[in-house]
Amino acid sequence: MEFDKEFLGKLFEQAMGSPxxxxxYDLRTSPDDTNQRMLNILLPGTEVPVHRHEDTTEIVICLCGKLDEVIYEEVVSYESSAIELPQSMDAWNVFRKVEYREVQRIRLNPADAKYGCQxxxxxxxxIEVIEPSVIFETKDGVYRQ
Incomplete structure (x- = not known):
């Protein structure tokens, strides 16, 4: 399989038709493959929730386009409030509040010789997509939705 301009153009067409x-584009050879690898075609406006992979490192290589890989730290705080429990028992209920603070931004842009990151x-x-981009992404483990 060759990843040429025509092949990527077809993938861009599919991305443009996606909400x-x-x-x-899955590059695994079987659903049981223990290494996830794919091409991700990303257009400006693509939203990827802040997430993490607890069991694996992720490698991202930008084949074309421009995007920022944005790294965050988790900030946890606690708020408490009095609630009334059955049988007139009083207790304090603690609520965990999680926010994410940006700590690093890595620009991927092969035109500037900035190809990828780990x-x-x-x-x-x-990620924040700046211009239409294609990335190769790989991580260990069988794919789980």
Whole structure:
């Protein structure tokens, strides 16, 4: 299989027809493959929730386009409030509040010789697409939805 301009052009067409403005092309040889690898076609406006991979490092290589890989740290705070429990028992209920603070932004742009990055296991991250882009992404483990 060759990843040429014509092949990527077809993938861009599929991304343009998607409500999420992206398209994933699975490069695994079987659903049981223990290494996830894919081409992600991403258009400006694509939204990827802040997430992490608890069991694996992720490698991202930008084949074309421009995007930022954004790294976050998790900030946890607690709020408490009095609630009334059955049988007139009083107690304090503690609510956990989680926010994410940006700590690093890695620009991927092959035109500027900035080709890719490695995201360590367990690190919170997302992407911001600046111009139509194709990335090759790989991580260990069988794909789980």
């Amino acid at each position: 999420r403005l992206c398209h994933n 995201i360590p296991r367990g690190v919170w991250h997302t």
